[in-house]
Amino acid sequence: MTPDTSENALQKQTIELFVKMGYKFISRSENLTFRNNDKNEVIFKEILVKKLSEINSYEYKDKFYKFSPKNIQKAINDLNISLNEGLNIANKKITNLLLYGTSQIENLADGSKKSFDINFIDFKNPENNDFYITEEFEILNANQHQKKKTSRPDLVAFINGIPVMVIELKSSLKSVDNGVRQILNEQNKDNIQNFYKFIQIAMAGNSNEAKYATTQTQREKYAIWKEDGLKDELRKLIDDREISVLDESVFALARKERILEFIENFIIFDANVKKICRYQQYFGIKNTLKRVKNLENGKRKGGLIWHTQGSGKSLTMVMLSKILIKTYKNSKIILVTDRTDLEEQLKDTFFNTGIKPLKATSGADLINKLKSGASVIITLINKFNKDEKDILTDSNIFVLVDEAHRTQGGDLHDSMKSYLPNACFIGFTGTPLLKREKSSFLKFGGEIHRYTIDDAVKDGVVVPLLYESRFAKQGILDENSLNRKFYMISRNLSDDEKDLLAKEWTKFQKIASSEQRLEIIAFDICEHFKSAVKPFGTKAMLVANSRYEAIKYHQIFEKHFNDLKTIFVISGNEGEENDGGDKKFITDEYKKLLLNFSSEIDFLNRVKSDFISGDLDLIIVVNKLLTGFDAPPASVLYIDRPLKEHNLLQAIARVNRLYKGKEYGLIVDYRGLLEELSSSLSAYECLSGFDEIDITGAVIDIKKELVKTKTFYTHLNEIFEEAKHKDDLESYVLVLADSEKRAKFKNNLLKFIKSFKLVMTTQKNVFSDDEIKEFKEKIKFYLNLREIAQIRYHEKLDFKEYEKQMRELLDRYIGVGEIEPLGDLVDIFDIKFDNEVKKAKNLNAKAQIISSAIAAVISEKLNSNPAFYNDISNRLNEIIKEYEEKRINEEEKLNQIINLKELITGKKEIKIYPQNIKTDSLKGFYDNLLEALYQVSDEATQKIAIKIDEIYNAFSKYPEWQNNSDIENEIDIALQGILWDLEDETGIKFENFDEISKTMRKIGIYHYAN
Secondary structure, eight states: OOOOOSHHHHHHHHHHHHHHTTOEEEOHHHHHHTTTTOTTOOSOHHHHHHHHHHHOOEEETTEEEOOOHHHHHHHHHHTOOOSTTOHHHHHHHHHHHHHHOEEEEEEOTTSOEEEEEEOSSOSSOGGGSOEEEEESOOEEOSOTTSSOOEEOOSEEEEETTEEEEEEEEOOTTSOHHHHHHHHHHHTSTTSOHHHHTTOSEEEEEOSSOEEEEOTTOOGGGOBOOOOTTHHHHHTTTOOSSOOOHHHHHHHHHHSHHHHHHHHHHSEEEETTEEEEOOHHHHHHHHHHHHHHSSEETTEEOOEEEEEOTTSOHHHHHHHHHHHHHHHSTTOEEEEEESSHHHHHHHHHHHHHTTOOOEEOOSHHHHHHHHHHTOSEEEEEGGGOOTTOOOOOOOTTEEEEETTGGGTOSSHHHHHHHHHOTTOEEEEEESSOOBHHHHHHGGGGTOEEEEEOHHHHHHHTSSOOEEEEEOOOOOSOOOHHHHHHHHHHHHTTSOHHHHHHHHHHHHHHHHSOHHHHHHHHHHHHHHHHHHHHTGGGTOEEEEEOSSHHHHHHHHHHHHHHOTTSOEEEEOOOOTTSOOTTSOHHHHHHHHHHHTTTSSSHHHHHHHHHHHHHHSSOOEEEESSTTSSSOOOTTEEEEEEOSOOOHHHHHHHHGGGOSOOTTOOOEEEEESSOSSOSOOSOGGGSGGGTTBOGGGSTTSOEEHHHHHHHHHHHHHHHHHTTTTOSOTTOHHHHHHHTTSHHHHHHHHHHHHHHHHHHHHHTTOOOOOSOHHHHHHHHHHHHHHHHHHHHHHHHTTOOOOOGGGHHHHHHHHHHHTOOTTOOOOOOOOOTTSTTHHHHHHHSSSHHHHHHHHHHHHHHHHHHHGGGOHHHHHHHHHHHHHHHHHHHTTSSOHHHHHHHHHHHHHHHTTSSOSSOOOTTOOSHHHHHHHHHHHHHTTTSOHHHHHHHHHHHHHHHHHHTTSTTGGGOHHHHHHHHHHHHHHHHHHHHHHOOOOOOHHHHHHHHHHHHHHHHOO
16 A cells, blocks of 8 residues: 555644544634634634633632623633734734733622732643643635735644644645745734734644744744653554654644743744744753752752854843743842843843843942842953952852853853852853863863754754865965956956956056055955855855955955945954054044944944845944854855864854855855865864864865856756757657656756855866856856746746846856747736747647646636536647647647637537526536536436526625535535426436536635635
8 A cells, every 4th residue: 555645644643643642623613613603713712711711710718709701701802912013012912921920800709809810821730731732723814905805824822722833734746835935924924823823833844844933033043852761652552554754744843741841941032033942042041950959068950052153042031031030039040241242132032022131330239239139140240350259149049150261261250150059050151162171171060951952953053164265375386376366256257347458457457565465365256255145145254354455455345346235343342452553543443433423332233234234234243243243135255364173163153143045154265274185174263173074064164065056057957868859859858748847957057056156256276267167158058048938838937036136147158049038927818828829930839828727727716617628638738649640740739729729719619508697607517517417318418407596696705605614515505406407307317426526616615606
């Protein structure tokens, strides 16, 4: 027996798992009944009323009382949050109601009134809650003017009648991303935001893969879940089939105790953006809670959490802090960092998530704030003074140290502990520990949890980083070197562009040697940025060697390359390194920088905002913003400064954040830090302090990625091995008649073009000029083929979000020539369709274009008149078969297909209908009744068609009639009555009532529900 890989089979298996986890199953028809057949309603109110009455009571004078039905109803009404402020705000308000309940005023026995809380979920006693799972949960879309009237999430999980989790399932043959896109589409304003305002967890999955997120999460931020031991636990529930990735994800996130735990502690709002924790955050926090649970000699054991940059370290600190405050009475959280800008950033993160840390300005101020009852305080590490005599011995003080690797190895750590001898110290670092640091961190408490660079890349939490070393020589470059450099930079430019650049290049050669190198690098960056960054909607950062050079780089860009918008960000600290320029020059330029800003922090905030969402292209930095700056749009980091160890790893992580359309971050190294990259990163002096296993996956040699170009190219060419004539375009088009080959063609062409993009933005000589020329020609050919296949087979082979990027790439490097920009497919009913057919070069191509368009119409309109469209489909198949068997030639094939087109578009009548049969719906009923009631006279068939049309016309006046099972039964009863009367009149017995009813329903719904 062949295994069932369909969506329906997966849905059934997942429901069975939910039931085994203790959920009660509600069928599709039952979930409508629980909503009184109202598809605008998304809560099972009857269940919720009953549950709220059970789990809630209030205490008055040592007695417990049940809430009045009126207040129970008021509490439910409080959940009906308006969407006027947007989905995120509505979801936030509802989430807070689920967490904290709502207050209602009860009339007490003595005549007084008092407010008491009603909880929607009993988090303290999980067993008091009821859990439900339902399927095909149909909901009316907000915009009823669109073609699709309803949305229907595959699976929805409820707690106490409130929807909290949605799952979209896909066949194992389809990508999970299709399910993610469906979830995101359903959250649009026109669709079912009234449903998603309740949802806490959203998941898309098939048997091979599952991704989860929460409401309004961007597609690229959907995450996978990993957990040891899940299969062993699941084996107790599933013993008749293999356990899938989807099973593991559902069990990990949806089992009763876990889903309650997530809703209560592991979903937060960050400045009204809802975020759900990833598995490394969850287990980092759980391991920490387990470690700090027990007191030993009046102290709790701390430790270090190493979660690589980009994996959500700051939000881990937020979630941990919230749980610690909730768990330990009168607990205090102290947030410690070592730099003012990071202090502000961490403070903002906590503030945005609903925690307002107080800022301690000194050690004494810290102690005073702790004594005054402040629950969360933030301070700099250097505020701790060893001479301070005032100490606190409380064991419920938790010190969370950000970037602990920079400060916690020696005196600073000891100074902190002298203030707070019994405090629990928990360190966080985003980079691996150096070998020399590991022993010193043992006194910190040892490692609690790790999430490495390699883990993050494999999980898709960050993008991989590619590394390219460019001309690293210092000082004056000789003329030959300059000329070779000019050739490398300008190799992709037109002759006119090369002439213009050559004039600028001669100027560079005359510049003083101290600036010549900066000019050349700036020139290289500008050309690289224009070809590899700007066209694809991303940005870049440049690490300069000194404050002086940062300023000079900015001036060079402004003078020679003013189409590139740059800014330099330096410190005002005069003690910083000033080599290469005088102090007055730096001071004056720094003052100019801040001229229109109230403070340095105000300036930095503007720079960050302009870089992330404005028109700022390139930030030039030295130290500031080199760490701790989350900049998802940054895709390239240009390095012109010696960096090592933590500084190097932190710097390159500026470009590893996820961003739409960003597949990798690129490190362009002008200092030769890693030179020709080998597999052992720890072999390089700048990273030799790390253990190799800890920095695996940090960067990848760009050459390894370039090799993939040939692989994709080979796969693409293999599709067309069966093409009869390799120099004939039509032979290639015929290969793509197979829909599976078209899908494979699209996939490999996309991969090849994206890889070619990388080839054209690097200076690594992996491919010869002849190979690059061949790649360009083949891309142009395949894109022409793509356009032709789109029209020929009436199918848009789009690249979705990559379309714009690809177009930019082709315009710059290849030139699209006769390739026209993609537009919408021309409908067969459009007067322009015939013009598209005329463009085809031969008779067979014309026939294929028309037949594919006919097939599309048949698929779309089949239910309007199955008899008619099935007849057209059979005729089309017969024509194609006759041609393949050489019973007709190309001209005859084309003429017969044109005849079908004229029938389907109404230019020719397939037959003369009776005078009574005028409308399309009547024609549909009549044609199909002629087949079903072939023994009956034509006149009787006309009468029955008219009666059925009247029935559907009448019932269509009811809202959502097509989904109402009661109305469906009434229509069936009316139809059966008509056929019984006909049996009495003719004496003919109709045994195929179910088939007739099913066909009539398809036609009725098509004409009266759309």
